[in-house]
Amino acid sequence: MRKPIIFNIQKFSTHDGPGIRTTIFFKGCPIQCQWCHNPESQSFKPEPMLNKDGQAELLGKTYEIDELVEIATKDELFYDQSGGGVTLSGGEVMAQPIEFIEELTRRLAMRGISVAIDTCGVVSQRNLERVLPYADLYLYDLKFIDSQQHKKYTGATNEKVLNNLKFLSDHQARIILRLILLKDLNDTDDILKRTLAWIKANHIHVEEVSLLPYHDFGRDKYRKLNRECTQNFKVPTDDRLAVIKQAWEDYGVPVKIGG
Ligand code: SF4
Structure with missing residues (x-):
């Protein structure tokens, strides 16, 4: 079985889904968001990155499924007490060797551990089908409802994102929709209206x-990877966030600000 490259395993994470979680970060992403704060997750290959001592270290390695299950099950008690579990993140987990991801998800689910899939949606529906029986929750990014904007800022149009979101929803999957907000680009009234209308x-x-x-916050990581960071986005104002939050709540969906 082909093994994916993993670049980080974060224990006691509280930002990647509900409760206390172990988050496994898979290396490799099918898109390139211009604001990406995990640039070390974009390439599918191990690559050198400066560590805290300023030394170049090869980032990314493979694990056996048994090893990952063993690491994840060590914190089972915390998951149970907090309503947490394991999050498979990236990069893009659904763009990894799917036999491996399906089996890992299945093994964790069989242990009674809730597995969340963190996805950008630019993935094959076939791959989502493979984990659907075992995954408990999807952290689903919707970056731009406008396909041309999606293409401009991520390199890919959004057809797959929308189709896969509908596919998961039609299959009664539990979904937390994650909206990355960039001032004047996708936090406007027009985009808000179009997004809610599509939903x-x-x-x-x-x-x-x-x-x-x-x-x-990811700016320094580009330097450590010897890459140029050209990000020039603006942070939405608190007023805009309040308006967007209210609009979704009026639509009947609870809203959280932050991960
Ligand atoms: S989907 Fe996530 S990991 Fe991939 S480029 Fe965008 S922000 Fe980075």
Whole structure:
């Protein structure tokens, strides 16, 4: 079985879904968001990155499924007490060798561990079908309702994102919709209206919406990867966030600001 490359395993994470979680970060992403704060997750290959001592270290390695299950099950008690579990993130987990991801998800689910899939949606529907019987929750990014904007800022149009979101919703998957917000680009009234209209017209059921205002905390990582950081986005104002939050709540969906 082909093994994916993993670049980080974060224990006691509280930002990647409900409760206390272990988050496994898979290396490799099919798109390139211009605001990406995990640039080390974009390439599918191990790559050198400066560590805290300023030394170049090869980032990314493979694990056996048994090893990952063993690491994840160590914190089972915390998951049970907090309503947490394991999050498979990235990069893009659904763009990894799917036999491996399906089996990992299945093994964790069989242990009674809730597995969340964190996805950008630009993935094959076939891959989503493979994890559907075992995954408990999807952290689903909707970056731009406008396909041309999606293409401009991520490199890919949004047809797959919308189709896959509908597919998951039609299959009664539990979905937390994650909206990354960039000032004047996708936090406007027009985009808000278009997004809600699409959600309504397509009968999309989401359990919660997370509003994720843009930040540039990942800037230093570009330097450590010897890459240029050209990000020049602006942070939405608190007033805009309040308006967006209210609009979703009026639509009947609980909203959280932050991950
Ligand atoms: S989907 Fe996530 S990991 Fe991939 S480029 Fe965008 S922000 Fe980075």
